[in-house]
Amino acid sequence: MKLLVINGPNLNMLGIREPDIYGKQDFHALEEYIRSSAAELGHSVTLFQSNHEGEIVDVIQSAYGVYEGIVINPAAYTHTSVAILDALKAVGIPTVEVHLSDISTREEFRKHSFVSMVAKKTVCGLGFEGYKKALEYFS
Ligand code: DQA
Numbered sequence: 001m002k003l004l005v006i007n008g009p010n011l012n013m014l015g016i017r018e019p020d021i022y023g024k025q026d027f028h029a030l031e032e033y034i035r036s037s038a039a040e041l042g043h044s045v046t047l048f049q050s051n052h053e054g055e056i057v058d059v060i061q062s063a064y065g066v067y068e069g070i071v072i073n074p075a076a077y078t079h080t081s082v083a084i085l086d087a088l089k090a091v092g093i094p095t096v097e098v099h100l101s102d103i104s105t106r107e108e109f110r111k112h113s114f115v116s117m118v119a120k121k122t123v124c125g126l127g128f129e130g131y132k133k134a135l136e137y138f139s
Contacts (some may be wrong), residue, residue, distance in 0.1 A: 002065040003043050004093075005034055005131070006059060008075030009051040021101050026029045030128055037132040041139050043122045053077055053084065060087040070095040071134040078103070085114040096134040099121040105130055 005025055007030075010017055015026030038045040047066070048059050056077065059093030063070060070093050075085055078099070089093050095118060103110040116122050121137050123130040 001043050002066070003038065003045050003069045003071060003135065003138060004059070004063050005045050005047050006056060006070065006072040006074075007047075007049040007086065008056060008073060008077050011073060011075050012049055012051070017038075023063045025128065029080055030131070032054055033128045034131050034135075038074055041132075041135050042133055043138060045083045045135075055091050056081075057083050057087045060091055060093075064091040067093055067094060071098060072096075072115060072130065073098045073100070073120075073131075074113075074115050078115055079102065079109055083113055085118055088115065088118045094138075095119050096137045098130045098134045099124045100130060103123060 004135060014022055014030055015024055050056050060070070070088070071096060074081060074084055079136045097113065097115045097119040103113065104124060111123070123133045126131060126133060
């Protein structure tokens, strides 16, 4: 399937940011992991990362009619962004939500996800492997 993988703010800082929570591998390693997992599963993937909410909304809108599925780690916007939720609802593309950490066992403010309201599935706390599980949903 033709899939779009979106990573939100600060994920480009992987390897540097809070390695005890997010691991020591950098963002380039995550992108390589996603590409090789997608190839293994026979999916074609486009990778997109942004620190800006509006850019994420734009890329979701432009996915309409182009991609058959979206895998998204909205990062901090998970907990705040009605705009990303609305964009996902607008395009109606099946979406799987991923988090490297287990947001259900961290601070209270991380327990609520707007994106979960539209996601077909949410994968949390599996590190890089969570992205593979998300891609498997589309297999
Ligand atoms: C995250 C969890 C979010 O709460 C946090 O803001 C992130 C990363 C994760 O992958 O575990 O930036 O989405």
